[in-house]
Amino acid sequence: MKRARVAYGGAVHEARPHPQGLQLADGRVLAEDQVVWLPPLQPGTILALGLNYADHVKELSKELTLSAQDEPLVFLKSPSTLIGHRGFTRRPADASFMHYECELAVVIGRTARRVRRADAMAQVAGYSVANDYAVRDYLENWYRPNLRVKNRDTCTALGPWFVDAADVPDPHRLVLRTTVNGRETQRGHTRDMVNDIPALIEYLSEFMTLQPGDLILTGTPDGVVDVGPGDEVVCEIEGIGRLHNTLVDDATFER
Incomplete structure (x- = not known):
């Protein structure tokens, strides 16, 4: 549903x-x-993954130092970052490179503490589409997003739909696609996550209690490009939905 x-x-x-x-x-x-x-739900804690697709890591490889032993790169987001489908996201005037991030959003459905991987998917209530923008100029470095990058008001579109987990037979077999003004600029597949959903739930629930309504944004594949005021960005995940978003400049946003 x-x-x-x-x-x-x-x-x-x-x-x-x-x-x-x-x-x-x-x-x-x-x-x-x-x-x-x-946004199709009022979330509790929002946990977002950085560099959770191998091709996106490769895309940024010149700026990164990573190994297979690294823990998932997770950061927190405020609910004030969220806007809905067909909403408007501000691009700051001083930004020289701002890009979208099409992501599968996982909604937790029950209290989860120290969940084993084998039991992790039973904790999922459903899914949505997220577009979690980043201003690369604001990064402290290329792989540790700071507060200003990922907690700006309106920087994360979510929706349009919340889709029950029962209606998504395998969330690791979904195509992600982004278009900018009708031109495809990003295409990926959820099978290419470095840390899949069970691994993320097992990892997170080991040291924190996940609650119903908590949201996990699972990362984006490669293909991010700079976008500017007036651009319409559509993030689509098969079976989940098509999320429309438009960028505006400072003057339009304040109007």
Whole structure:
């Protein structure tokens, strides 16, 4: 089952897909542009992975020093970073290189502490699509994202749908694809994660308790390019959804 959260008529509604756009829980059918799309859930802790696709590591290999023994690169994000489908993300005027990151978002469904790999997928409630932008100028170095890179307001689009885990037979067999103004610039596959979902849940739950609603952003493949104000970026994961986002400049954002 796919479901979304939208604002319409002064209220927040749950919505489902419909051939004409979406259908509210009360039965009303609306076009996509008639509503304000919200993130499909209100998350607790947001944990994001850096360099979790081998091809993306290779893409940045000149700036990195990594080994197979390195632990997953994980950092925390604030809920204030999130915006919904068809939302607007600010590109700071001083940014010389800002890029999207198409990611499979994993939603935790039950309290998880010291979970074994074999039991990890039972902790997953479902999935969504995330676009977690980064301004490379703001990095402390190329592989340790600092607070300003990954916790800026509006820097992470999420949605449009929350998809139940039962409707995704194998989340490690999904194609990820990004287009910028209709041109494909990124294509990858979730089978190429360095640390797959069970490994991440096992690793994280060893030292922290995961709670229902916690979100794990699992990283992006190679193919990131610089984007600027006015660019429409669409991140798509097969079976999960197509997430639209538009970049705006400082003046437009403050308007």
